Amino acid sequence: ETGVTQSPTHLIKTRGQQVTLRCSSQSGHNTVSWYQQALGQGPQFIFQYYREEENGRGNFPPRFSGLQFPNYSSELNVNALELDDSALYLCASSRGLENEQFFGPGTRLTVL
Amino acid sequence: RKEVEQDPGPFNVPEGATVAFNCTYSNSASQSFFWYRQDCRKEPKLLMSVYSSGNEDGRFTAQLNRASQYISLLIRDSKLSDSATYLCVVNGLIGTGGFKTIFGAGTRLFVKA
Numbered sequence: 001e002t003g004v005t006q007s008p009t010h011l012i013k014t015r016g017q018q019v020t021l022r023c024s025s026q027s028g029h030n031t032v033s034w035y036q037q038a039l040g041q042g043p044q045f046i047f048q049y050y051r052e053e054e055n056g057r058g059n060f061p062p063r064f065s066g067l068q069f070p071n072y073s074s075e076l077n078v079n080a081l082e083l084d085d086s087a088l089y090l091c092a093s094s095r096g097l098e099n100e101q102f103f104g105p106g107t108r109l110t111v112l
Numbered sequence: 113r114k115e116v117e118q119d120p121g122p123f124n125v126p127e128g129a130t131v132a133f134n135c136t137y138s139n140s141a142s143q144s145f146f147w148y149r150q151d152c153r154k155e156p157k158l159l160m161s162v163y164s165s166g167n168e169d170g171r172f173t174a175q176l177n178r179a180s181q182y183i184s185l186l187i188r189d190s191k192l193s194d195s196a197t198y199l200c201v202v203n204g205l206i207g208t209g210g211f212k213t214i215f216g217a218g219t220r221l222f223v224k225a
Contacts, residue, residue: 033213042199042215043156056210090155097211098144098203103155 002026004093004104012110013081021076021107025093031055032074033101034066035090043090049074050097086111113138116202118216125223129190133219135183135200142204143211145176147185149196150218156199159185190223197221 003026013019025032031050035043045058049068063079072093078085088108092101118135125131133147145162160167162174162183173186183200200216 035213035215042217044215045213048211048213056212058212100146100158100161101213102158106155 002093002102002104004091004102006089006091006104006107008107009105010108010110012112014112015081015083017081017111018077018079019081019109021078021089021091021109023074023076023091023093023104025072025074025091026102029093029095029102030072031094031097031099032068032072033092033094034074034076035092036060036085037088037090037106039087046076048097055097081111083111085109114217115139115204116200116214116216118198118200119219121197121218122220122222125190125221127190127192127223127225129223130186130188131190131221132187133185133198133200133221135185135216137181137183137200137202137204137214139202139204139214140181142181142202144203145183146201147172147174147183148199148201148215150199151196156215159198187221190221192223192225195221195223 005024033048034046037043047057052068068074088106092103094101147159148156150156162176166175171188175184197218199218
């Protein structure tokens, strides 16, 4: 086990709603990255937080936002949910920006 | 052109075979490189980091060629338990100091008895 936890494990929402996903990083890690993985594809980088600041962002619209807390845990918020947001959302933590990332089990989001 | 491209799969090999995966990346400012494996409906798990000097871990060998922007993974003496999707991962700089992690689409490996 990596020590990275995510909640909830599964979630069903309807189009237009808002959702918050949570991630606790591995002890000693100060960087958290979030990914979206659709079926049959590789994870797509949403953004990365380092020491409570957004440090990098992929090609996702502003309705995807995040936070990192002083204990390095993190949240991913998605507003105005669309059907295409249905995916596995993965969080990964690392010690610094360039180092190996360790993944949590993911949150499977279904938007109806 | 995709930022990280991997061999399309799937690869179907018998037990004991040697199999090689290749990956190319487009951002010459990329800083670090990894191989992950992902089992069906599970999270990716780190397999190994990739260095210019190459690195080996048991049956697995990874190589990086910065000049050609190319990464490889070799699996020797394949086991049934090696069946999984193998993901190439590149960390690169974007803009002024931000980082972006790019995964390849993955190559599916089936090892058969």
